Every structure is written in C-alpha cells, then in structure tokens.
Amino acid sequence: MAEKTVSELARETLMQLIKRKLAPTPANYSSVFNELGRLPNNPPFPLEELRRIAKSLPTWSPGQQKQRALLEYAVSQLDWKGVQDALMAYGQLTPRSNGPETSGVGALDATDAATPVKSGSSSATPAGAPTLTGEFLEQIARLIEFVRPALGTDDARFSEQTDDMLKVMRKPGVDVMLLKQMLGSFGHRVSFATEEQVEIKRILLLLVQLIFENIGKLSQDDHWLMGQIDALKLAATPPITLRRLDEVERKLREVIVKQSDAKGLAQEAQEEMRQMLRVFVERLSDMSSSTGTFGEQMEKNAMLIEQAKSLSELTPVLNQMVTATRAIAQQALDARDELKGMQEHAEVTKAEIVNLHLELDRVSAQARHDTLTGALNRKGLEEALTRELAVVRRNQSALCVALLDIDNFKRINDERGHAVGDEALAHLAKVARNCMRPQDTLARYGGEEFVILLPDTPLDQGIEAMVRLQRDLTKKFFLDGAEKLLITFSAGVAQLSPDEDSESAIKRADNAMYAAKRAGKNRVLGA
Secondary structure (H helix, E strand, O other): OOOOOHHHHHHHHHHHHHHOOOOOOHHHHHHHHHHHOOOOOOOOOOHHHHHHHHHHOOOOOHHHHHHHHHHHHHHHOOOHHHHHHHHHHHHHOOOOOOOOOEEEEEEEOOOOOEEEEOOOOOOOOOOOOOOOOHHHHHHHHHHHHHHHHHHOOOOHHHHHHHHHHHHHHOOOOOOHHHHHHHHHHHHHHHHHHHHHHHHHHHHHHHHHHHHHHHHHHHOOOOHHHHHHHHHHHHHOOOOOOHHHHHHHHHHHHHHHHHHHHHHHHHHHHHHHHHHHHHHHHHHHHHHHHHHHHHHHHHHHHHHHHHHOOOHHHHHHHHHHHHHHHHHHHHHHHHHHHHHHHHHHHHHHHHHHHHHHHHHHHHHHHHHHEOOOOOOEOHHHHHHHHHHHHHHHHHHOOOEEEEEEEEOOHHHHHHHHOHHHHHHHHHHHHHHHHHHOOOOOEEEEEEOOEEEEEEEOOOHHHHHHHHHHHHHHHHHOOEEEOOEEEOOOEEEEEEEOOOOOOHHHHHHHHHHHHHHHHHOOOOOEEEO
C-alpha cells in the first residue's frame, strides 16, 4: 500500500478529531497525525519554559556565559540535542559546595597543575572541571601587580589586602574559595578606584583648562603667548595621547627658548637705553659746565679787549678765544658721535627684538597646524571656518564642507605599522594640496579624517572636486619601500545652508561619509 501524502494525513487527522470528539488543540492534532503516519509521538517542545530556564541560569564565568548562550540558541532552534549538550557543559562548570574527592581547583601547586582536594573541602569542584595551574595564577598575580600603580597608594588598608591576596595566590595548596572571595573584594575596590581616577582626571583637566583660559585673558596682547595657550588647551582636550603631549612639549620648549632670547635682548636694550641716557645727561652737564666756563672766559676776554691799547696786547686774548672755542666745539662733536653710536647700537638691538618676536609669532602659528601632515588642526579649522562663514554671510556665496576618511586605515596600521600609517596620512595631505585651489583649506579633523573647505563652490562641484582627488590618488601611488599601495577614501560633502552653523554642516558631511562607507567605500556622497 502506498504511503499517504502529508495533505492526505492532514485531512484524515481532522476527520479523526471530529470522529473521536477531540478538541482541535495542537497537542491532539500532533498525537493523531503521528498515530496515522506511524511517526514517533514526541511531546511538544516547551519553548517558553526552556527560555525562562535559560534566562534564570547565573553566569559567573565566561564559560557559563558561553554555555547559556548556546542553550538559548538551541532552544530557539527547537533542538533537543543542543539543549542537552549545553546543559551538560554548563553543569560541569558549576562547583559543588560539598562532595566526594575530585581533581580540580581545590588545592593548587604554585608551579604545576592542581592536586586533588580532600573530601569535604569547601573548594571542591565536580570531576571534569577545568584545572587552574600555578602558571595561570601567576599570570593573574602579575596582572594585578601591573594594575596596582594606577590605583594609587593612598589607601593603606587596600594595599595590605592586595599584598595578602598575592601571597595566597602564590602559596602552594591554594584554597580557591578563599581566593575567589578575595578576588571579589579586590574587583569591587578596583571599580571604585577606577571611577575615582577617572573623576580626578576629569577635574584636573578642567582645572588646567581654566588656568590656560585665565592666562589667555591676561595676555591677549601677546600674540605669540596666545599661540602657546591655544596649544596647551588643545593638549588638555580629551582624548589625550602621549604622542600629542610630546609634540606640544617640543613646541613649547622651542617657544620658551626663543622667549628667553627675546627677554635677554629686551633687558640688554633697556640697559643700553639707560646707559645712553646717562651718558647724554653727563655730556649735557659737561657741556653746560663748559659753556659756563666758556662764557666767563668770553666776558673776561671782552674786558681785556676793551683795556688793550695795542695790537700786541690783543694777540694773546684772541689766541685764548680761539682755543676755548675749538675746545667746546670738539667737546660737542665728541658727545654727538658718542650718542650717535649708542643710538645706532640701540636700533640694531631693536631690530633683533622685532625679528625675534616675528619668529615667536611663527612658532606660535604652528600650534594651529598638524605637524605630521602640515594641514590645519582642529583649532586652525575653527578659525578658518569662522573666517569663511563671515565671507559667506557677507557675500551670500556658497561654501562646501567635505569630510574624508581613509579606507581600511586600521589594516594599514596593523599590518605595516604606525610609521607607514603616518606616511600614508602625509601622502594623502600632499596629493590633496596639489589638487586643491589656493582658496581651499585642508585640515586634519582627527585620526585618518580630513576636512576640506571649498569656498564659492556649490554641492555638485564640491562632489566633483572630491572625485577628482580620488582619481589623483589612483595615479599617485603611495610607496611602502618598493611596494605600491593604493590609498582610497570615502567622503561626504555638505553645502552650508543659509543660517546654518559649521558644526551642523560638518555633522551632515560626516553622516554622508558613513553612508559612503556602507555603500562600499571609495565613494563620495552629498549630504
């Protein structure tokens, strides 16, 4: 007899339910269907009940978390075998409070695998549980020692408890339940210490920024000093990296050296000015005294001339007058030459001070540029946006903001090293500058992201400009040694709307850039 089809079995099952006066429930239908089809009558799968059981299982370890996830998946697939396997594996990860002698994590040797635990030990675990070796515990101990400096030494009691835990951890025959309790207490204390360190760091950064802001307000006329303040504000803005701090330190040290030189020259110029004034006063005094003597001599000679009765009596008087006149004239010439020399030296010193201040302004201007790529940094970008927005508002002109992100940059760093990644960033910036117009602005927005400001450019032309830059990158390969690497980027372009601020435009460009990433990378999309 030919086997019945599923549809035939279904019709016959419905007829039997009516004939037997059974309610058409899923359980009755399944029972009759299996009976007619000579199939095993398995009980229905308790989906919801098993889901509740899975959710109620505690997850105190990564192994338990994994097995509970496998159990939940097996339940969702109605897989009895998967449920059984997950529950058995989960049970092996659960320690018993009391039980027969087992080999597991009860008593541990500090240098080898765990030794058996005596009957009745509070640290016993079921047979088959993974063993904890002394080597594994030593790794945990070293990890704790590495973390300790970050937690500080203010809490003497906590430091003492940590020392005790490390001793227990390295002691042969470790009582695991005691160690578990100590680790739990340590983890609880670490969570508080971590939160405290984060809050301390936040407050310290806030105080540092307030100090920088206050110094900046007191020194608004010193442009070179304002550059230093801007650099420090940028360095104190999270996220903080050692690389950024090292770069700011280098810039500030350079500025400090030049500032010291300027201070020295200024003090030298002031001293020379005081010396010149002192000499000038002395010469005036000498000239005044000489002029007074010369006047008295002239009056005396005038009386001698009046009393002279012959030419021979006038000759000595005339010689005295000529000598006195020449002396005072020479004195005046000497004073003039000395003052003129001092004036010329003061002018040279003044010129040196001016040049040094110009150099300070140049160094401070570097605080607005990214040293790796030569592009503007965030501070420089803010100033450029303020400037461009003023032009847009005044002339009612178009301004496009493009945000670029290098594709697969993390892979370049991971596979070839951060030095090659830095060179790739510099390569993109160089190609971009060659492709840009003089009025365009390039800024490094962060990491592998760049922003390009395109004034007098509507959206369609802004998109075309970024596509041209992509084509230029395909022609100008980046070389890692002798190997050519193709650098691509995804970009979003937004045209500034009337009365829109720069932050909103950059955000729209950023959203478009991420859409370009999701669409397959190496694309340009408008916002």
